Amino acid sequence: MTKIVVTVAAPVDAVWDALRDKEKIRHWHGWEYEGPQGGLEEEIDLIYFTETSEDGTTLTLGNGDEFVVEPVEGGSRITLTRAPKGANPDWDAYYDDVTEGWITFLHQLRFAVERHPGEPRRTLFYSGSGTINPITELGIPADELTLPDTKVKASTFYTSDHQVGVEVDAWGNGLLVLSHIPPGDLKPEGATMAVLSLYGDVDRDEVDARWRAWWLERYPKGLEMFD
Secondary structure, eight states, X not given: OOEEEEEESSOHHHHHHHHHOHHHHTTTSSOOOEETTEEHHHXXXXXXXXXXXXXXXXXXXXXXXXXXXXXXXXXEEEEEEOOOTTSSGGGGGGHHHHHHHHHHHHHHHHHHHHHSTTOOOEEEEEEEOSSOOHHHHTTOSOSEEEOXXXXXXXXXXXXXXXXXXXXXXXXXXXXXXXXEEOSOSSOTTOEEEEEEEEOTTOOHHHHHHHHHHXXXXXXXTOOOOOO
């Protein structure tokens, strides 16, 4: 069984509310987008409110993934146990991608609850392929980074095997998530993405223009989605 464990410095009630309040889910799940089949709102409805079940502070999704929220010293622990491969054969090819997505989203949940409780965000998303790792390209980790839009103070919020999350003060104390999986058997072209969470009166269009130019320079075949 694949498990993802994230500890949040907040009470169980606050974390559970973030998982079950539809508006608050928007504060951390995924990123803003609109597509032919709908957008973020429809995705939230499908994942968190369609064929789901609750038992106390345990939430089981329609695909079999299970969240458990429990108290620990200093806050709450979220344990996400992924449904095993084979539970939905149509999705097995995307199993690892979904797992990486959950790592991102649960840390975005933690960031929202700890740093911006109840506060909406605006987001930007970029993806691409190739060998260039944006994490090393931007010199992360470091206390000061030269990002595409500005030189900023930054601090590492989390790391995993393929991801890093960085707090960026210039984005209203926002969050930059970068993920890079190098080319290999499962991903012949590799997979790279960035999710930017912005707060307050930050000029989203200006940030987007600078990041878009920087991104396409490095990932000319990159697909920019859902912005």
